[in-house]
Amino acid sequence: MLDEGKTIGIVLQKGESNEVQALISPEVEINSGQLFIIKDNNKLSLARLDNYQYINEFYDEKIPIVKGLLTEDKTFDILNMNTAIKAELSIIKKYNHNSSPLPGSYVKMLPENKNEDFLKEFYGVDPKSFIKYGSFAGSDIPLLLDLNSITMHLGIFGETGSGKSYDMRYLISLLSNIKISGKTTALPMIIIDANGDYTDFSSINIDLVSGGRKWIKKYVIREPKSDLETKLTIDLSLFSPKDLSEFIISLKYGGNDINSLQSNLLDYVLSKHDNKEYNTLLGKEEGISLLQQEIQSENLKEVGFSPSTGRAVISALEIFKDRIVKRFKLVSNSSSVNESTLDIIWENKGLLIIDFSADGSPGVDISTKQLIVSYISRLLLNYLTKAKYSGSQKLLSFIIEEAQNYIPSNDYPISANLTKEALVTLATQGRKFGVSLFLVSQRPAFIDKYVLSMLNTFFFHRIYHEDLRYVMSASGGLPESLAKRLTSLETGYVIVSGVMSALKVPALVKIPWDPRLGLYAGAVERIDRVLIEDSIK
Ligand SMILES: Nc1ncnc2c1ncn2[C@@H]1O[C@H](COP(=O)(O)OP(=O)(O)OP(=O)(O)O)[C@@H](O)[C@H]1O
Known part of the structure; x- marks a missing residue:
């Protein structure tokens, strides 16, 4: 079944490792990356086209007669005769054998038959448990x-x-x-x-x-x-005080820089509360006011922060309140x-x-x-x-x-x-x-x-x-x-x-x-x- 596709070329010689060189009919439209079957008597292989070029048996730049012909419009038809595609293919799968295709093997298009039995043979797996996605370029096989x-x-x-x-x-x-x-x-x-x-x-x-x-x-x-x-709406209790502090402070700086002193202070204040309180503390205007008051009444110097850090955190909380709470109404206990x-x-x-x-x-x-x-x-x-x-x-x-x-x-x-x-x-x-x-x-x-x-x-x-x-x-x-x-x-x-x-x-x-x-x-x-x-x- 795998070899039912049209024969379009012939293998000329074996290249390096898994590569073969072939001559392909110029009438066939092919593309790099396209898949083909190679038939060496009864041995079938799947090959991918790596490179190809159109060649002409007359063409050799060094021969003086070709040089002359190339400048004449009329000779175009002559040059166009005997053109073939010289192709390099890599063998990507060998069906129940282990040898490389010999010169004289046929290069074939992938067959059109794509029923379940065919797919089973082509892939060597049961297609029923797979998703069929698109098709290989130049073929109908998914x-x-x-x-x-x-x-x-x-x-x-x-x-x-x-x-x-x-x-x-x-x-x-x-x-x-x-x-x-x-x-x-x-x-x-x-x-x-x-x-x-x-x-x-x-x-x-x-x-x-x-x-x-x-x-x-x-x-x-x-x-x-x-x-x-x-x-x-989202539930802030899933976040750590450190994550929330960094987020709130970063909002103030356009999301890019985090002032670590400020986020440490907010982390310190939030850590005094249980995670479960975060939605009320940070999801409601009253809660944010409460946090701001806590920062104000804290003896900041004692815990290693300056009053200006305190003021900066209070203003960051204000920005958070305006955007996340009032404008986007994003936080809720019952998210x-x-x-x-x-x-x-x-x-x-x-x-x-x-x-x-x-x-x-x-x-x-x-x-x-x-x-x-x-x-x-x-x-x-x-x-x-x-x-x-x-x-x-x-x-x-x-x-x-x-x-x-x-x-x-x-x-x-x-x-x-x-x-x-x-x-x-x-x-x-x-x-x-x-x-x-x-x-x-x-x-x-x-x-x-x-x-x-x-x-x-x-x-x-x-x-x-x-x-x-x-x-x-x-x-x-x-x-x-x-x-x-x-x-x-x-x-x-x-x-x-x-x-x-x-x-x-x-x-x-x-x-x-x-x-x-x-x-x-x-x-x-x-x-x-x-x-x-x-x-x-
Ligand atoms: N498989 C396809 N066949 C034919 N046309 C396609 C195919 N996929 C996409 N297109 C066309 O290309 C256009 C752009 O595709 P798509 O919107 O998927 O691009 P994108 O990569 O998501 O772009 P962006 O990153 O800007 O969102 C589509 O509007 C459609 O007209």
Whole structure:
């Protein structure tokens, strides 16, 4: 069955290690990274096209007659004759044999047959327990993704407009309609939606993700405008006094610098209270006034602080009150996302979308978003740890867009103490406790290297040149043919590499276009279409 595809070329000779050189018919459209079958009598191998060039038997620059011909337009046809594609292919899989294809072996297109039996033969695994994701470039064969490796975390990277959000939407739709033993289920998920690219999944496009889910909700920070929205509130008792102090002081300095004297003083004052009091103390105007009075009446010198540090902390608390308490009304003892919410998500294989877009969270700064992401990370870790130790393993995915804002590398000019630690713990403990992180970013170079090294499956879209080095080291290297294409990949193509891929080697995959999945806030209309539609009005 594997060798049913059209024969398009012939192996000429064996190259280095697993490489072969072949001659391919010029009529076939081929691309670097594309997969082919090589048939050596009855021995079949799967090969990836690394390099190719069109050659012509007449062509040799050094021969005087060719030099002459090249300057004549009329001779073009002659030169165009006897053209073939000289190709270098690497063998990536050998089907039940261990030898390299000999010269004279056939190079064949992948067959069109893609039923379950075929996939079983192609991959050597039972396709029923895998997710079918897109198809290999130049073929209809889907890439199979192994759900069992999902807790080893994923990275989805690519420059602006390279197709990340659409890919994420496609992945969410696949992971919302998982067929296992005749039943449809879904992966419970929480999404930090940076641009409102997934909010339609809770309303007009709910049917795209509700196959295996019984609960889908969108949370916003502003006041909800309809029943389809829920106001997000968080519970500060999950934080340590040190974390909260650093956060409150950093708000005053635009989120970047922390004055350690000031945060130490606030830490000292907060530590006198029980964690459970934090929502009343820091979530209500009266509570904050109380804390400010405590600082005023404290004999600061005795505990090693100056009165000016005291005044600075009081003013930082004022800023915190204006923004977090009065404007965003973010803190509540009965937070709207809590352990019961996670229970509901788990039981109903739910989807919780936190809308961080300018519509759902107008005016919300990065520090406040970090506080929320940190809160969700802590909640998840506590919840899943308890579940694990009470003997009931659970599983939740946490999708974080613009991941560089929450786990920045040292090169990225943003401080994120609050989120970094919590996310590093989630990443390291993920497999044990059943959490899978999906980190989405335009700039993988700006994501913390340690966390990057903990991702085990990658979806690389077209990336910026500056990110190439990071992408190569994070993924443990890509074959040259694919690495070369990374900075020029067409939108809609992705290189998938890592443990979730049943192919086990990096592959170039085309993501199918579904116009309904393609309708979302961040989707970009073609400029010519926008201009024409506007001038018709
Ligand atoms: N698989 C695909 N097939 C065809 N067109 C696609 C595909 N994926 C994305 N596109 C097109 O490319 C546009 C940009 O894609 P997308 O919004 O996913 O980019 P992005 O990488 O998320 O960009 P940003 O980082 O700026 O949000 C989409 O609006 C859509 O028109």
